Amino acid sequence: MVRMKSSHARAAALTALLAFSALPASAQEIEHHKTEKAKPAAPAPTVTQEMLTNAGSDAKQFLHTNANYEQTRFYPGKQINASNVSKLRPAWIFQMDVRESLETSPIIVGEVMYVTTSFDHVYALNAKTGEEYWHYKHKMGPITTYCCGPNNRGVAVLGDKVYFATLDAKLVALDAKTGSLVWETEIADPELGYSETMAPSAVNGKILIGTNGGEYGIRGFFRAYDANTGKLVWNFDTVPEDSVGVWATKDASGHDMHRDIAAEKAQLAKTGDPYKTLGGGVWQNPAVDLKLNRIYFVVGNPSPDLDGSKRPGDNLYTDSLVALDLDTGKYVCHFQYIPHDVWDLDSVSPPILIDVKDKDGKTVPGVVHAGKTGYVYVNKRDDCGIIRISDVMVAQENFWTLPTPKGARMLPGANGGVEWSPMAVNQRLNLTYAVNLHQPMTYQVQTSPYPEGKLWLGGAFKVIPGEEQFGNVSAVNYNTGKIKWQVQTPQPMMGGVLATAGDLVFTGEANGWFRAYDAESGKILWSFQSGAGVNAPPSAYAIDGKEYVVVGAGGNTQIDFKRGNNIIAFTLD
């Protein structure tokens, strides 16, 4: 995963921002210490495993980052629907202290909402009124090493605790009612390039989390911690000691990747397996299959991003879907989308578990993932094997042109395609909804030794000044791979999608527009101007028989979209 800016227009906006804006994050002297003044405790009910397991049919709460263990981001309520969404209005707007990149997925437990900000603040809010119960400010250590913005994508909930992870690579448990610290565990050493921006997941008494650091030469991992104590339960290295693989010459879509296998084999003989510094971060939550007792997640890019010369082999399990046993963390199966990636077109959008048609038309348990390549990949859940790849959702130009010292232009750029943005699905329509970027880049390669925790891109990927950039919302039939509809947006898209039983699709844009689309046709049915980039995934819930849709509008560091600090909840008049 990586970050890269947008265009001159953004730069001009930056100038305006510098001159006139409200306070930026660090300039406000964000106080990194504990909870503020005493307020009424948040009346959050205890979250049971049963509640988490059945979240998919619970229209009152939103208990998982991606709605349910299957990560469908499908909300079962239909009070807000295609016939009345035009009457959707803000119920409340909450302004947080931190005005910086906002990627949080609001979590709603009973009538309490939990949201997080850049630099790792957590708020508990009254989901009906937007009033604050508590505000926790993580005491950040002096060493943080992270790319792509000081983001935090939200909390996990279990029992009477909320869990989140921090830029200085700590996993933190708070009292759900008071916001007081229960425990804090150091996941890894931030001086070596480890950081956390993903939301954890909670299941069967465990808190699951991966790590960032694929831009810093880490050795990636995925882990389970004990929810009560913070002690490590198991660890899975996302890069095995034998990372070489099968010397694949083509990617999953069958395109030749122009690998010099002979040169790679010679390098392997000379320097050995590069697994210790091969990257393989995990940016987003796993999907959980409680029947198979497995988790499915995707692993990010190899380090260094663009220079493959010092990392011979397929670089397993980077750019891959990986399944593990939930109890033990033992490997079950994997599927590599892009062997030996030198474009940072890695796997970051969270995988989704749904039934799909296999090649013979038989319904089988599937895994659906959207890549930075612009494809939706449909895999089998039993052995991780591929079933089909969708029509490409974005233009591919000079696809798999190797980076050069002077720079080679290619589409997609290093942000995708589909970035970390989660998809949503509507299983009645057999559609998965993805948001994409069209952002041509120049890929330049440079060779440098492992820099011990410093930025290690192996070159540079540059947005090309003067070239047009835009985005799209795409609806893809996962049983056929065909694009059902596509709506172009004026700017590249990053944030995420919510689909509802009201046959709606909600997603936001960098220019501040938050929109509802007809799930079947893609027609825009409602729009709201939020005043800052809507670059966060929406959630939905219901209180006293009234449904709400909620989203963060805070812009984005990675592609420099207009910053803000709002959580906005909408309901019908």
Place this chain on the structure above:
Amino acid sequence: MMSAMRSAQIAIAGIVAAFPLVPTAVSAASVEENAQTCAGCHGENGVPQAKTTPIIWGQNEGYLYIQLRDFKSGARKSDQMSAVVASLEKADFKALAAHFAGLKWPILGQPSPPKDAAKAALTVIGSVGCTSCHLDQFQGDGTTARLAGQQSEYLFNTMTAFRDGSRANNPGMSDLMKAVQPSDIKPLAEYLASLQVVGGQQ
């Protein structure tokens, strides 16, 4: 008071005796004494003596620590700084970093570059993506440096050194600077030097 201190000393001695492998990671000098050495070049009031010397008052703590660490290891080369840090240890670097990060960044009031230079700088920033790490007002965070309002000549020299590899302690920055045209570095330095971080105490 004295006896309490003595007991504490005895207790510490006991701990050291029990865990003899714990490194004694602090030099004899206090952070204030060490900081006095820095003031010789970086300024008594935070304004450096020379235009090629960086502002360190109010710089980000993680960044200052990493640089001191790298001067000591030789990853960042400077005869002057290597001599200064030779007798210092990791704990000294952390203390110095915290000390200088807590001081007020001096506003030098460096002028804005001409319009075409600013435009060139903004184009580079948009293309390379500087704000992804240095953040929207170039205030930086953690181990990433604040650039806004830094000395123009220092910024120019540093970016040039990243580009030609003579500053070798951040290959990612070298890669990014190699992707920038040499003629864009001066406008970029002038633009960044002219910025102030809006709001707050800085």
